[in-house]
Amino acid sequence: MSNILRSFSSLYFATLLMVLASGVLTTYLGLRLAADSAAQIWIGGMMSAYYLGLVAGSKIGHRLIARVGHIRAFVASAGITTASALGHALIDDLAIWLVLRLLVGMGMMCMYMVLESWLNEQADSKNRGTVFASYMIVSYLGLVLGQLAISLNPELTLKPLLIVAMCFALCIVPLALTRRIHPAPLQPAPLKIKLFWQKVPQSLTTIAMAGVIVGSFYGLAPAYIAHSGASTEQVAAYMATTVIAGLLAQWPMGRLSDKIRRSRLIRTNTVLLGAVVLCIAILPLSGVLQLLFTFAFGILAFTLYPLATAMANQNVEQEHRVALSATILLTFGLGACIGPLLASAFMQLVGNSMLYGFMALCTLLLFLRLTQVNYQQKQQDKELPQDYVMASGDLVSSPLAAALDPRVDQQMVQEQMVHPHHPDADLPTADQELSSQDSNGMSAAESVTGTVTIEAEPDKPQQSDHNKPA
Structure with missing residues (x-):
């Protein structure tokens, strides 16, 4: 566990700062709107805009990472997210705040994609579970620290937004200085x-x-x-x-x-x-x-x-x-x-x-x-479908129907099918049919053009005589 934390320390530290900033910003905006007596629909709209940005950012992030690479994409996204967070301090228009939340969501999704794809590529089958479990723990820890940071600034001044900007700016540093191998470009899913x-x-x-x-x-x-x-x-x-x-x-x-x-x-x-x-x-x-x-x-x-x-x-x-x-x-x-x-x-x-x-x-x-x-x-x-299905259609009138009847002698069926109009071919009587029952319950028939083999399925039980078509 300690070796993994050291190996991926730069990625984990960037995740911690990024999620901490996101948690502070989300809670701050909710409290700020509530303190300003904003309508509930605006508060819900802020969060909806953020998640809409996450959805849109998944497509944009793939293209950005494929074009400029993981580190440059992360730096660009962190810069846009920092500017968008600070925009809440400069503008009080709620419609503009919705756009800013959309941009924050898009930037966050791109940064998530960089971190998770990097972890996924660098981890191997022996430690992948531990790597991502540690990643989730760090993410939850960042959320908790974000709530604690809000409690240290109860006046809802500009200080929480400054904390957000600082964390988004500092999360660039670990990735910019990392010595880990640069991951391959993402392939769109x-x-x-x-x-x-x-x-x-x-x-x-x-x-x-x-x-x-x-x-x-x-x-x-x-x-x-x-x-x-x-x-x-x-x-x-x-x-x-x-x-x-x-x-x-x-x-x-x-x-x-x-x-x-x-x-x-x-x-x-x-x-x-x-x-x-x-x-x-x-x-x-x-x-x-x-x-x-x-x-x-x-x-x-x-x-x-x-x-x-x-x-x-x-x-x-x-x-x-x-x-x-x-x-x-x-x-x-x-x-x-x-x-x-x-x-x-x-x-x-x-x-x-x-x-x-x-x-x-x-x-x-x-x-x-x-x-x-x-x-x-x-x-x-x-x-x-059950094991036994009643035969119907053309098979009933086909010569192969006789091959499916276990009471008919196998050799006799073959002779009848090969020489159906032979003058010396005698039809079997009912007593002959009953006495020539096959021990396996099924039989095979050969035609002039090839051989057709019909065998019982090994995983299905044999049917009793009173269930078989007469």
Whole structure:
């Protein structure tokens, strides 16, 4: 573990600074808009614009990295992201803020692609799991540190934006000075959305709903807590507690999914998550009890995506997994774009409690859809062809029909088929047919143009005589 951390220290340190800056910016914007009494739809729109930028950046990032290489693409993206973050301090127009959030999302996706493709190429089969597990731990640690940085600046001045700019600028340094081998250019992954929605519908439905729930939480939870009268420090503690729960749940849930069928585990997770968010929406929670419920929410909500991803990969062939990864990222990104907009609309119409009420509705729809798909798949398994199928059509009147009858002598069938009009060929009587039953229950026939062999399948049981066509 220590050797891996040292080997990839530059990439991990860049990831830590980048995610820390992103976490500070997301929470700061939510609190700033809530303090300015902005409509909930604007707060949701900010997060939707960010995830829309992530989706768009996946395509732009591939082209940029292929054209100029990983390090130059990372530097350019970090520069654009830094300028966009500082733009929030210069302009107060919310429409411009949406554009800035879009640019931040595009830059972040490009930087993610640089880091993850670099790690994927430099890691080998012996340490790949440990490398990416460490990467996820560093990412969650960056999110937690971002919430703690917000708590150190509760006045919501320009200081958090300066911290964001500094972190985005400093994350360039480790990659610029790294001595690791430069990775090969990326190859665009093809999208096969229709194919995978038919092949793994439960997984992609879960991933889409996970995007809706997680996107709604990151975009609107700071404003939701702030509107309940919590201070900036309490909002930061609330967000940090949820992220820590998601981090701690990854390993145990992964081990559990190796022992329990993943489709059943996802449905159980969905039911428990629905109960938790419904309690948060209805009960007047505060203090430690509120932190306990959001801790449970983090455990259940942040494990839906990895569970669904694992279930999708176990049902897809190796050669399709690159395309599957692209489809999964697109599905999650689109869900995260739509979620904050819908949740903010519900909150504006009904009240702040509808953030978790909306999540409860999402879990209900997800459970109903998963149950429906699971039932349909079981019915399809029952309707698979059986071992014995009644012959019909032209085969009944064909000379080969006699070859399928076990009561007919094999040698006699061959003579009849080779010389059907031979004057000395006598037709077998019924007693002769019954006495010449083949011990194997099937027979073969040879024609003038070739040989047709019809044998019993070894994995299928023989049929009894009263089930065979007369």
